[in-house]
Amino acid sequence: MTQLQSFPPLHHTHLHPVQRQRLVELDWLRVLVLGLLILYHTGMLYAEGWGWHYKSTYSSKMLTNVMLWSNQWRMSLLFLISGAAISFLLASQPWGQFIRKRVPLLLLPLLFGMLVIVVPQVYVEANSKGLINSPNYWHFWYIYLDQTSAEFAPHKTLGKMHLTWNHLWFLPYILAYTLIIWAAYPLINSPKCAPVWRWISGRLTTRMVILIPIVLFYVIGWWLYEKYPTTHNFVQDWYNHARSFLCFVLGFVLVRIPFIWSKFASLRWYLLPAALATYTYALFAFNGGSLGDNIIAKEINGLIWSANGWLWILTIIAWAQYWFTFSNPLLKYLNSGVYCFYILHQTLIIAIAYFVVPKKLGAAVEPILIISLVAIGCVVLFEVIKRLPVVPVLFGIQKQKLTSTDN
Template sequence: MTQAQTFSPSTVAPLQPEFHRHRLVELDWLRVLVFGLLILYHTGMLYAEGWDWHYKSTYTSSLLTNIMLWSNQWRMSLLFLISGAATSFLIAKQPAGQFIRGRIPLLLLPLLFGMLVVVVPQVYVEAHSKGLINSPNYWHFWYLYLDQTSAEFAPHKTLGQLHLTWNHLWFLPYILAYSLIFRAIYPLLNSRVCAPVWQWLSKTLSIRVVILAPIALFYLIGWWLYDKYPTTHNFVQDWYNHARSFLCFAMGFALVRLRLLWNQLASLRWYLLPGALLTYAYALFAFNGGSLGDSDLADEINGVIWSANGWLWIVAIIAWAQYWFRFSNPLLKYLNRGVYCFYILHQTLIIVIAYFVVPHKLGSVLEPLLIICAVAVSCVVLFELIKRLPIIRVLFGIQHR
């Protein structure tokens, strides 16, 4: 078989042309809801007791920390799975050149603009609240941040000899890299060589394997990489985070192509939810000092349960989304268009608004409510403004209709 025969359009696997013709509305809902949860989570980081962050309120709560532990184990993994599924649809619909021309500006331009402009207020607030850099004038601080030779930032290098940071925007370069990897190998994945593999997976792969195999892989990734390469969001050294995130991206890419398996999750929702709740209960037990013992076996069981907690919540949430969210409406379409812009803006808004609100000590209830409402309104108002500016909207990932 020649290379031309292997990778030509005539050799496309029979399963591939059909899956992308039917939009999975539950993925649109999940994308909006999980990004919304991310905004609440980052607001909660102001108040989570024992968890360091860029800026902290004077009010902290251990109860809130325990609640936030629930999504801490799976929220980003689920976003990577959703991104993998979206990439799977796009690659199937678009030629390679069109995919790359669309994907790189959509992810890279907001990342670069974010590092140079959007993230800077976060750095300013953190530097002053923690006494790292003494430069009270924001515009002078911004100049020092952009000037890679500034002595004030000499002890705070983040990327080699640079002191630029992407903070919450670290998700973008990871997604860009994974998308380009799958675009590069897609001719093989969609060739006659892999057609029997897709056929076999679709017909013989058990839903139990879809549920149990990722737990085992999560566990092996943690066993191999967690201690050596803890999560830092340093792209070239973040191997534990890469392994786990890339696995979830790949799972999303594959599962939406195996529609029979994907659709079976909804029927298991009442089995998946109790399992997820049990693993979260154990996570709370372990997080608050509980232990199964000091033996090696106890350590391994602990690792398996934590791994199960991360994956069972993902499949349980997908299963319930398939059951609840099989419809679209104008609100979903609006939020789906704006959620990327909200993601880019939200953490800067949280930190800046908190920086001005926290010193007034409004109370442990009024303060977070005020910050959440202010962030939500600011996200919508800025989105409405930015989407009307032809050049600026590209820098915030807002695509033309």
């Protein structure tokens, strides 16, 4: 994500002026939430009842309940943070320059990731599940790239192709949403839309910011959840698109309304118990509890689930504003590498687990070892990659300004 630093006066803009003070809490949240992916995706090895690319011989129902907590808001918060970053970037860069920089930053790591980075994940999954018997990894990579290979004939993912993006699905979604906002920006930044922004700024309250998104998430779930469950198939993933794009737009808008954004910290003690209450209900429902089978009970259930995700997003932002009011060298370093860590982490988890799991080291030693090796691997590979010619751009690392990447 770009550094949310001071910008020159925005005399040209008709939108509400973007905050000129660096929002360091977003830098912290981006690092912490993407760092959580290492723990979450390692947890997927052990989460009882949840399928994944590869599973350990150990499993835990309690872990699944814990992971349910972040499952409800983690990616939505990342989309919100990305929308906020795009809001700053569009305000600080010429319209054409923005898209010339942005598309390669997202598209090149995605293409390279699909052709190279995720292949070990596909190999481990195919062999461990008996989908494709190809003990030679290099041969497997060849038939994965060969879109006419007979071995992959039953496993097409898009028409006649069998490429996959696995955990990198976030990149094409962010790219699509960025293109939409970029294309609409000259209009929404025009004098015609200025009254709309003045109306929003004049009437929007923190209560509305809490309640309106909950209603929108509820409507999205009511309308799309059963018809289009989350699959990460870009052209059919309408429920996921609707939720993710809404979060993206909320991030874009909220950082342009400073008097609302700055109030979250003062609400932290109100938001936290509300979020805990909805999560308590989510655990109750997830483990078989029910309010009943009538239509009113079902709608209340949907409304509470919708509230759970948004309340946790607001709670986390509120406490981040309270706690993370500073920057330091560690944050700057992690911000420079977090995009690279995101691209690498799941492949490292699955590849390391593939060798570690059969050794049955124990339910505690095994995940600790995997997490440690993945963290070390991310840092070491980042240090190597950023010193190479050409290669850094394939991992989202910008050589000229390492702290300005964002996904």
